[in-house]
Amino acid sequence: MGLQMKEIIELPILQKAKLLTPTSLLSKQEIEWISVIETPVENFVKQNEFVLSTGVGCKEDPRCLEQYASDVIESGASAIGFATGRHIFTVPDPIIEECKRNNIALLEIPWEVRFGDIMQEVLQAISEEKREDQRFVEGIRQEMIDCVLNGEGLDEITSLVYKHTSIPVAISDDERVVRSNHHFNRDMIDILNEKKEGAYRAVPFTQTSYLERHYPIEKYEFRQGECYQLTILSNHKKQGYLLFERIDRPFSWSDLTILEHAVTACALFFVKENAIEMTEIRLKDNFLLDLAKKEDELGEELIEKARLLGYDLEKPYACIIGDIQFSKTIDDHIDSTDKKIASSMHSRNYYVQTEIQHAADQIDRKRMTTFDDGRVIVFLEADKDSYMETTHQFLDLVERRLHELLAGITISWGISFHGNGVGVFHESYKEASTALSFGFRQEEAGFRTFFTDTKVNRLLLSISKNSDVNDLVEATLSNLIAYDEKRQADLLHTFMVYNKYNSNVSQTARAMNLHRQSLLHRLRNIERLTGLSLLDSDDFFLLELSVRLWMLTRN
Structure with a gap:
């Protein structure tokens, strides 16, 4: 973060200075600091520095002055200014030629111009530029945060990054699903995610340690180019990744700071998204539990409330209650390995929920699912004449995939179908609970009991x-x-x-x-x-x- 040399040379204090290299070099060099360095140079000069010298240590030795200039150039300085009139009267041509070859700006400064005055004006100008850059970047940070707070998404964040840095950028979630892409090479993402064949290697990111101190960052080299990956964290939990490509210039301070602010905005977005998701899950859970346990009339108000949550209560449903038993080994396995679940459910229920969704999709049936005291409650879309067949098909899919995933899991089922009408969900729930209870009275765990098969047992229980x-x-x-x-x-x-x-x-x-x-x-x-x-x-x-x-x- 600094000034271009063309802005430095226009300062009033340097009006009497003479530029010995082409003016075209002035726009190629950035000045971040200014200092007075005499021979020996050693390691006193840093990158993008404007170095002033009187040549006092080399006044009678032109070769020494040439070596001095060469050492300054090798150190990464952007410009050299020699004070002429006391120790040096003219800058030697070999130094001018070497500065031209290395794109270094070279100035001849009259002896009467004090180095202290030059340093004061240059540092003041650099400080003002830094403040302007900071205000500019702070404005972008606030714009990104406002995007999230105003309900906009990741596309707006990547658009802002590209607009102000010209860096191709993409954002993925913690499962590496790309959520936004602004001119980023999709092939590189697919290779990283192992969705496409291709070689790459991880290499250290060495340009700056600033970003590395705050966010885990990786650099990858592909045949197609290079990219970098920043991990998006919130409360020490991985939320996703921000990917950006290498560009045809070094990353500036503002580039890296804007990327840092983008990571912060993304973390806020994912936290907000997770909070919304958890709130929606709680609303759905509470709605379904009330639907099952309360004798609410199935009126327009209830139907509309369900529709807002994504449910259609006007379809016929079978009620299925599953009592889930996990072995201790499975509980330990889930507790130790499942760290990626973005919902309010217990981690072990996540697997059941996932397979229920998959099974319902496979048979193309609507389903509503919640959990209550270690039991799963499912309302599965079914027809009166074929609900048993539909239920068996559904449960076969659920159990097969769960047994493949978690050996040792046992689920017992109680099932009822009550048709349509007022109180249908509450009645179905009661009947499915009764069927499950009778199943436990007569069978070992792992059974399926339909309420219609409990007629004799209900009679016996009454007797x-x-x-x-x-x-x-x-x-x-x-x-x-x-x-x-x-x-x-x-x-x-x-x-x-x-x-x-x-x-x-x-x-x-x-x-x-x-x-x-x-x-x-x-x-x-x-x-x-x-x-x-x-x-x-x-x-x-x-x-x-x-x-x-x-x-x-x-x-």
Whole structure:
């Protein structure tokens, strides 16, 4: 950040100075500092410096003066000014020629012009230029922030960067999805993201350490050119990347500062976007939980509120409630590796939500999803005549992908379809909850229970509230239950399997992996302990009823 030499030479203090090199060089050199350096030069001169000298150490040795000028040029100075009239009377031609070859501005300054006055005016001019640059860059920073606060997006930020720096720039999110691109070479992005074949290598970014002190920055070299990548961070969390290409000039202070401000504006944009997303998720969660748990009338107001959230309540839906069980290993794996979830849900539910969305898209059905106390609630678009088939197809897709992703996950499902009408969602939710509850009473985890399949169990549950019925169940099964607990004989399970196979001994024995005689021995024990005959239809009905009531109510 400095002045061009053509602005320096126009200062009043240098009106008497004589330019010994072409005026065309003046616009090519930038002056960031001015100093008085005599021989030896060593490492006292820095980049883009205007060096003043009286030549006092070389007044009788032209070759020494030439070496001095060569050392200043090699140090990266932009201009040299020799005071003539005391120690040097004319600048030697070899020095003039060398300055021309290296595009260095060379001035001859009359002895009476004091170096102190020159330095004062030049430094004052540079300081004023710096203040102007700072005001200019600060205005761009405020413009970028205003873009975000006024609801504009990343396109406006990249447009401002390109407008004021001419640097091609692109912005991607933390998943490397390009969100905005202003003249940046798309091939380089695709190669970095491994979407396209191509070689590149990472190299150190050495022009300035300023940006590196504040933001992680990488430099990549491609066959197509070079680009740089700044990581966008917020609260120490990676939000995305800002990519910019190399241009045909060194990056200036204002270039790098504008890029820094662009990173800050992008971080603010992503934080705002995440906050909006989390607010939307909370609104959707609360809406769906109220829809399921409250007996709200399905009127125009509710339908319109749903439409604003992206839901269509006028379609028929099946209600599906899933009880999700993760092994401890899976919980540990998710907690340790899943750091990229930009939603208000727990990280382990993110996987379930993703696969539910994928499955619904695969079968081209609308879906509404939320979570409640470790359970997932899904309203899936379905037709009355085929909702079971649709539900099975949907759950097959969900479970297959989840089992591939997370070995050991177990989900049990309760399902209901209540058709259309007032209170449909609340009624469907209650029925699906009932189906899930009955499933847990009778099955191991991992089942699918439809509410329509619970008619007998609901009837039995109603009967079980009668004390006389409970006494009858106790009298029928007490000896059998006590024997199972003492001997671990599993006679109750044996009877349930025997009943499932319609009293077929051969099929029951195969299903239980028992010898036929062993099964017959167990069946005789059941008859002995209950006092009932498995060949008598009334006795068999009483035993079946008692076992089913006991299984239904034991938990």
